[in-house]
């Protein structure tokens with residue numbers, strides 16, 4: 083089993099079909115993509131890189147990402163995708179930990195040679211062009227034999243608690259993710275196109291797999307990121323696009339629709355499907371997104387250790403407004419995706435009943451093989467095949483999973499558990515609140531105090547008193563924030579996740 087066969091299949095079947103675009107310019111047909119990837123695979127092999135060895139990809143979103151990915155898999159190599167926001171010193175730590183031999187980089191991200199790499203190739207250089215020079219007979223380059231449990235993607239966790247860990251994602255894991263996409267997320271046809279706005283080093287990039295399976299088009303915006311106006315323009319020119327977006331990016335798209343007064347019909351011509359996930363989507367935000375952009379959303383919940391596959395909340399479920407539990411459903415992350423089982427467990431790993439809150443466990447073919455050269459962390463995260471996600475939530479009788487928070491974000495004040503998400507959801511229902519993040523601040527009397535960081539909408543006048551009244555009217559007193567801090571924006575990582583650790587550090591520095 084090797085993911086490279088997915089490309090080969092379409093290269094044989096429909097070599098002339100358009101595959102990769104940079105903006106609206108065609109970069110490669112399926113045939114050309116295979117010719118380039120086979121060319122690089124052969125040259126990597128000739129250079130002595132053996133199946134199972136690691137290749138680092140430290141680049142901005144770029145059409146070459148796709149050619150490099152498939153070339154590495156063709157040669158049986160393991161891709162180490164690196165977050166483009168990391169500092170070169172952090173990347174060097176990953177190079178060393180993964181013992182990566184070669185690295186393909188965007189020159190602006192790594193202007194100096196990264197210590198530890200045998201060879202560093204700038205993806206925009208003549209050297210890279212030569213390595214990717216097409217082979218006339220791509221099919222003559224054998225695809226490396228890989229077992230289902232061989233690693234394909236060594237993904238480093240964001241490392242908000244200590245050093246990042248390398249998550250070993252296998253060919254089987256990614257094949258499962260790809261096939262599951264058609265069942266639980268969205269059917270894809272050859273006429274469809276995926277656009278890579280979110281970083282390709284993360285979930286957005288591996289969504290290339292179902293789109294290669296379907297022989298669809300792949301579009302990398304010229305900006306390499308999320309510029310709402312650019313994405314809409316691309317959609318209108320190329321035909322309705324599919325994209326993966328963290329909730330903060332969805333919000334940006336919705337803001338653009340509102341500001342530019344784009345009607346739902348025009349939205350439908352730009353976007354077929356927007357898959358959101360990676361961080362909590364608040365009810366007020368998804369309701370607004372559905373109202374302004376129409377029924378084109380699907381939610382997924384996953385994590386690096388079970389990439390893009392744990393639960394999904396379908397387009398139909400998001401549209402079923404007449405359902406008696408509609409609001410609870412859209413606040414949930416949906417039901418288990420087809421290849422996995424879910425379980426809620428207590429601290430000892432014993433299964434809890436419906437409605438009881440505990441740690442979310444996931445089991446199935448999407449779950450990682452373990453952490454790279456880290457048996458202790460592997461043993462803690464994987465027990466009897468169950469992945470301990472570190473997320474806290476509960477299941478209802480219909481199988482919908484509602485996430486409360488990461489266990490480390492839970493606030494314990496005066497002995498009571500407070501789930502920041504519940505407080506955040508409530509504050510967001512107040513007009514004038516654009517964004518909010520709730521964290522616990524150490525307190526000698528209560529253990530922790532609830533603190534809310536709030537971003538106001540432009541022109542909105544918010545005061546702690548107003549926010550407090552809003553909470554008092556609808557929520558138990560002990561849960562309400564005891565302190566409000568106003569910011570112009572929330573700190574977020576490259577994947578759009580709010581960095582609560584940074585907020586907690588700010589509070590600690592403030593209190594000291």
Ligand code: AMP
Nearest residue numbers: 359360361362382383384385386415473
């Ligand atoms: P990462 O491993 O960087 O992809 O982060 C995964 C974490 O993001 C999960 O463990 C959850 O805490 C969070 N997450 C992912 N998807 C969702 C979602 N749909 N809703 C809420 N949180 C999510």
